[in-house]
Amino acid sequence: MAKVPVQFTLNGAEKAEFIDSGTTLLHALRDKIGDTSPKGGCHQGTCGGCSVIIDGELRLSCLTLAETCNGAAITTASGLSEGGVLHPLQRAFLDAFATQCGFCTPGMIMAATVLLDHTPNPSRDEVVEALSGNICRCTGYEPIIQAVLTAARSNSQNAA
C-alpha cells in the first residue's frame, strides 16, 4: 500500500512519519511515534480514552485520520508536565485520588485541559458536561470532578 507522509508537532516537537492511508491518529501516535499516553478503550469514539488536543480543540484520536493532521499542533497527556513539574491538573488528579486504574486518566486530563483553557472558572455542571464524553469505570467520577474544580481554583489563585 502506498504510504502517505504526515508531519505535525507533538507536544512541541516536530514529528514526521510515512503511514498507510486511513491510519488513525491514535494508531500513528501509539504504534508509529511511540506516545502511548492516548488509550484505545473502544476504537469507536465512545470512551474518550484516546482524547488529544489538536490545535486547541479536544479530539478523539481514534476517529481522526492521521493524514488530516498535517501541520497541526497536537498535545497529549504525556506532554503536559514541564521539566518534571506536574501540571496543576495532574497535581489535582493525584491529590484528589481521581485516578485508580489510570486508564481513563490521560483522556480525562485532556478533556479537563481544554475546558480550563476555554472556561478558567467552570461551574460543577460545566465540568460534568466537559467530561461527559470520557468513561471512567473505577472512580465513580466524583473525585475527578473535584480534581478539575480544585485545579481551576489553584489556577485562578496563581493568576491573581
Add this chain to the structure above:
Amino acid sequence: MELRKSYFADQRKDDLHEIGQPRPRSDSPGHVTGKTAYFADRNFPGMLHLKMVRSPHHHARIRSIDISEAEKHPGVVKILTAKDVPHNVYTILILIQIGPEDETVLADGKVRWKGEAVVAVLAETERAAQEAAAKVKVDYEVLPAVFDMEEALKPGAPTVNEYHGRNYYLYDSGECRKVRFGDVEAGFAGADHVLEQTYQSSPIEHAPTETTGCIVVPEGNDRFTCYTNTQAMFFTLDNASIILQMPGNKLHFVGGTVGGGFGGKVDVIVEPIAILGAKLTGRPVSFIYSREEEMQISSPRAAEKVVIKDGVMNDGRIVARKVTGYTDAGAYSRHSPYGAQKGAGHYPGPYTIPNVWIDTYCVYTNRTPSSAMRGFGVTIGDFALEVQMDKLARLIGMDPLEFRFINAYRDGDMKAHRQPTEGAALIECMQEASRAANWPVAEKYLSMSSYAKGV
C-alpha cells in the same frame, strides 16, 4: 471520618493511626503523566495480530471448517484450529482439583454459546486478520439451545455440555451444595408467618476501560514473555502451562498493571492461544479484545435466581430459613461451581437462625460463560437476603433495623454450616449506622454487644 476506638478496645494493641489518613498511591504519578505502561503500550518489530472466528450460534455441531480462502488472504501468517492446541480441553479450577475439564480453547466439533472461539487467525495487521477471519467457512448444524436455568434442569432439556453430561455441576454432595441445620420444616410449622419470595438477577458485564488482552514475545530460547493484563498472574501461567503442555519455566509473565478488572480478567482466555501463536510463528503476537468482544465475549457476573422461604415470629425472631440458589454458569464452568458453593456458605446471611436448609445449584445453559466479579456468589445473595429482611420486618410491623438487631449473629453462635461465630461486629456496626444515619432504635439495642447473648 470519625473513628470509634472504644469498640473492641480490649482486642487491639495498635492505635489505628493509619485509618482515615490518605496515602498517595505509588502508581498515580505514572497515571497522570501518561507514563504508566499497560500491556498494550508495547510494540515489537514483526508483531502479528490475532483475531478469532467466533460462533454465530448458541448451540451447534461443527460439520466442517474450511480455512483455504482465509489462508490465501494477503498478510495471513498462520491459522489455528482445535487440533493445533496441545491440551485443548481444559478448566481453570483444575489447579485446585475442581474438574472435569469441560471447555475448549478452540471449538472442537461443537459450539455451546454464541461467541465461542472456533478458529484463530494470525496476520501482519489487525485488518488483514479481521478480513481473513471473515473468509473462514464453518459449516454448522444448529442444535436446540436452552437459556433459562429452570428449563435447563427439566428432564429432556438439550444437554449443554457433554463433559458434564447433565445441565448442572455435580458436587461431591450431589446435584447441589447443601447445608442442613436443625429442622426447617418444624421451624416453618411453628412460625407465626411464613414468607417465600423469588429474586432474580441478569448477567452483569464489568466493562473495564482497558479491554482484555496480551502481547507475547518469543525470546529465541524456547521461552516466551507474556505481557498481560490478567488479574491472576500465576493462576494464568499455570493454566497456560497445562494447555500448552509447556513447563512453567518456559513462560515469563509480566503484568500487574490492569486498566480495570473487577474480576473480569481472571479467566485464562487470551494468553494460551497467543503464546501458541508466537511459538508456531516465531513472532511476537498481540491478541487484544475489541470493545465489542469485551462486552459480548468476556465472562459476565452470573445471572442468579434465589428463592428464600422464611418462618418468622411476631416477636421478630426468624425461626427457619430455606434458600434455593441457582447460578447460571453459561456453557462452561470457569469459576461458577465455586461461586455457587460460596453462596451456600454465605447463606443464611449474618443472622443466627436455628433451622436452615440451603441448596445451591451451578447450572449450565447456552449463554456466555460467567465467572468472577466482585464478591461473586455472594453479592446477589446479599441483595436478596436484605430485601427479604425488609419484607419480613414489614410483615410483622417491626422497624427493619431493630429486626436485624434481634437476629444478628454474635460471638459463640453456631452458624448453619457449623462454624462457630468469632469476631462478630454486626451489632456495633448497626449501632453506629443508627447514629450516623439518624435512624433511632430502642435503647435496648444500643446496649447490645456482639460479645454476649441476651439483651
